[in-house]
Amino acid sequence: MHILMIECNPNGIAGIAGALELGHEVTLVSVDPDFYPAVSPLAEAAYAHPRCRVVKSEQAFSIDELIALARELHAEHPIDGVTTYSEYHTVHTAAVAQALGLPGMSVDGARNARHKHLTRLTLDGTGVRQPRFAHVSDVTKVEAAVREVGFPCVVKPSDGTASLHVLHLKDEDDLAAYLAELADVVDYGRGVVRIPDILIEEFVPGELISVESCVLGKGEIVNLGVTDRPLSGFPYFIEMGATYFDGHPLQEELFATTTRVLEELGIDFGFIHTEYLLGPDGPVLCEVNGRLVGGIVPTLMEISSGVDTYLQVIRQALGERPELPFPGRTTAGGHWFGAPIAGTVESIGFDALPEVPGFHSAQAYKKPGTDVARLSKSNFDWIGHIIFTGADRDEVNKRCEEGLDRIDLKMRVGVAR
CATH class of the missing domain: 3.30.470.20 (ATP-grasp fold, B domain)
Structure with missing residues (x-):
């Protein structure tokens, strides 16, 4: 069967290798295909496999462009399943699966998990225990939101992963340094553009x-x-x-x-x-x-x-x-x-x-x-x-x-x- 893999992660290359070994065909769509051989010892052999196709697309992080590309690939060689191991591309995978009529998570569900502020807002008032939080979509409002939540607190981009740019703030000096650092962060590399939403949360020890x-x-x-x-x-x-x-x-x-x-x-x-x-x-x-x-x-x-x-x-x-x-x-x-x-x-x-x-x-x-x-x-x-x-x-x-x-x-x- 033909699997469309939308990006991956270094360890997830093992999944591609395993699928190829079972006789499946895999098409990997990536903004930067050269990234994977540099971080995974399995990638070079997977890329060289006759049933593996690697498609470079600089627009892979644009959902509309990705869906269009998936439809083209599907027309050339029908796709039987769409998946990813990448946190950054869960919403994209859900959207492509929906567009092709294939099994997948609902787009709303994927978005509610992917964007941390949507997780917080959706669960607010449901009785699920969460930290006190404030959500802003304008970096100039972070300072006021931190004061609303109070020190110590944790500040994180809503769409981050791997603890990147997640920081414990204990005082005003920490806040000033964090704002200076965040001002230079417009993307996470490999075509992944950062959304402006930021969460400020009460620090929960444990x-x-x-x-x-x-x-x-x-x-x-x-x-x-x-x-x-x-x-x-x-x-x-x-x-x-x-x-x-x-x-x-x-x-x-x-x-x-x-x-x-x-x-x-x-x-x-x-x-x-x-x-x-x-x-x-x-x-x-x-x-x-x-x-x-x-x-x-x-x-x-x-x-x-x-x-x-x-x-x-x-x-x-x-x-x-x-x-x-x-x-x-x-x-x-x-x-x-x-x-x-x-x-x-x-x-x-x-x-x-x-x-x-x-x-x-x-x-x-x-x-x-x-x-x-x-x-x-x-x-x-x-x-x-x-x-x-x-x-x-x-x-x-x-x-x-x-x-x-x-x-x-x-x-x-x-x-x-």
Whole structure:
């Protein structure tokens, strides 16, 4: 069958590779196709596959232009399913699927998840626990909105991802610095234009955790498992690890809230990733992502369940009922790592990691000779990850911590004068 993939993400290239291996045909539409071979070891082989077509389109982020392109591709070679692993393109995927009459999420549901201010406004007054918030669509009104919410607060673009430009503000100096930084941000790269909407939210202290779900259709929401997501220190919010497991003490409440949230937002299709902060009064909704969880988590889901979740996304887009990756007896988790200081990567060694029980795999994202920033602002500062297994999340996290200490990272950081 023929799958249209609207952009992707580095780890999602595994889904394209898997679909090709199963005999499907894949057309990848991207503003910058050269991006993927630079970040995924699977991309080069996928691009060279005879059943893979890569279409470069500088207008791929324009929904009208994208629909027109999809209709052309469909006329040339009928498309059987439309999907994406990219947070930036969930609304685009829903719109194309609707235009072609193929399975997909409702456009309104996709938009309510994609734009964080719509999530907040749609759920306001429904009884779902959310932080106090203010929404502005004019950067000149951010200052007044911050004062309305009060310090400390969290400021975030409504359409951001990977914790990019999400900041904890504690005082007026933080606010002034943030406004100066945001003034220069007009896009997120690769053709993704930033919308002007900004959220200012009450700061909720507590652990970040997510619920992974699959919506099989209206009224059929299946909550699969929970992922813990330890964060770096303030003022930025960088995810530093993840463990996929079953049996969190608040799991029943988290699952019930997630079902209600997805129903209220009109999210009626697909794998969904919903984040919460475990505040003093209970779980507080952080955000909803209308796509499969990113990063290493799909790999953790496969290790624990035996189910390739990337392929299940494709199966569902093709109108099939996906196999669901419930956590199994083995718990899987991983930690990301970055550079302690800006410099140039000379080598990243993992030779000592197999000595730690439960070692599964490790991957470096940066090649020798690559300049890297200090791990400080967003998930884009990661330079690699490690994955371990264990009997439960405590054992997995201890093994990951030991593994981090055994990574041999060599960098060139400048010449003394």
